[in-house]
Amino acid sequence: MHRALQLAALGPATGPNPRVGCVLLDPQGRTGAEGHHRGAGTPHAEAAALADLAARGGSAAGWTAVVTLEPCTHTGRTGPCAQALVAAGVHRVVIADTDPNPTAAGGAQLLRAAGVDVETGVLAQRARSLNERWATAVGRGRPWVTWKFAATLDGRSAAADGTSRWITSAPARADVHRLRAEHDAVLVGTGTALADDPALTVRRPDGTDATGPQPLRVVAGLRELPADARLRDGRAELLHLRTRDPHRVLTTLAEREVRTVLLEGGPALAAAFARAGLVDEVVAYLAPALLGAGPAAVADLGVSGIAGALRLDLAPGEDAVARLGDDVRLTARPRARPAGERDPDPSHPPVVEEAARVHRDR
Known part of the structure; x- marks a missing residue:
């Protein structure tokens, strides 16, 4: 998982998608392939790792996937990663953090339903810190x-x-x-x-x-x-x-x-x-x-x-x-507001009063 997090950090810090890394381990626990997400429209980390393994002439049947974020179930610019892992015959998936995006979440449940052994929460805090801004944005809308x-x-x-x-x-x-x-x-x-x-x-x-x-x-x-x-x-x-x-x-x-x-x-x-x-x-x-x-x-x-x-x-x-x-x-x-203190009412928001300023460092 440490290596998967290193791979995830190679991905772009900006864009609509989180940074994710994946390592595929053979039945003896040896690294056989790696992948990370390189930005919107590119293969997700799991798909990239599976493609890396296929390019080496290998098969993931009976292998373990170690991934920093719960594999997605969403079909968008790319296909759902959870389905790709099932189709590849992966028998175990180790996940750092769950996906806060309701559109893409549910991968762990899908994998378990397909008979895949799933473990979550491995180095979860490190994975969460890596995508903190993204996860906060997704969670708050x-x-x-x-x-x-x-x-x-x-x-x-x-x-x-x-x-x-x-x-x-x-x-x-x-x-x-x-x-x-x-x-x-x-x-x-x-x-x-x-x-x-x-x-x-x-x-x-x-x-x-x-x-x-x-x-x-x-x-x-x-x-x-x-x-x-x-x-x-x-x-x-x-x-x-x-x-x-x-x-x-x-x-x-x-x-x-x-x-x-x-x-x-x-x-x-x-x-x-x-x-x-x-x-x-x-x-x-x-x-x-x-x-x-x-x-x-x-x-x-x-x-x-x-x-x-x-x-x-x-x-x-x-x-x-x-x-x-x-x-x-x-x-x-x-600081977080004290318990019982309400957030500002979005129906009566403050507005920007136009004011000129000079700040040449632009």
Whole structure:
């Protein structure tokens, strides 16, 4: 299973599907074939491993499949993996984690009904961590939202005159592009789009676009974007959602199978998502500088007293606090609401109040 998890991690961190790895063991317990999922439309891990074995001239009859996620029962771009394992004659399947997707779940039950010996829960937590964002998005029916911002130690995203180039150091700015590459979509409001004219692409330190797929560029708001805006340059797909409602934004993105969203700006948009309870993780890049005045990193959260503060806990893992040049990156997650406290009512969502800002690191 450790090897299957290594294989799973080779798969893309973005896209509508989870990262899955599979190892096929012969009756003597020796590895005979391996496979992992390489992205939407490609064979799933189990099918890839079976194809690897077939290419070697082998048969999986009487073999054991070790897989990091419950084999699917769904026919989509590819066929159901549980059926493929049964058809191949696999006699035992060891599964790390169950599938939270109701459309694809039920593989373990199908395998058992076919007479296959099934064991679940082997290194389940490691497998769950590998697909945490995907599983959360599937379970909630809306994308995982990471809110990223850069600020001075006194919480300013720009100076009083609107300038912000550069608040953070080159290592921190490079890390933002790594973060973008880990998300399906990057989201800003029309205020930021008009004020900054951002590109919102994943770029190398020299400014050229990185290889590989670019995230979907999403703008939320009612105002029109200029014809010559950089967001219209064709370097990546642009989606303009003419709404200020965070719930409607995420519903539309979920319909497009977007699993992860990087919320980059501006402070009004961030506040709307935070007040709606739609932020899953906060990544803050803090520069050792003081401005004393200028736009804040986030707008009004509706907090009137310290008791109402939106509290966060550092994310699990050793890199929750990291030094990047002279800056510090903090990764934190909102605390679970106390028992009995209701989630924000989606029928009365906060909306984004349009506000221009300047944040040239786009």
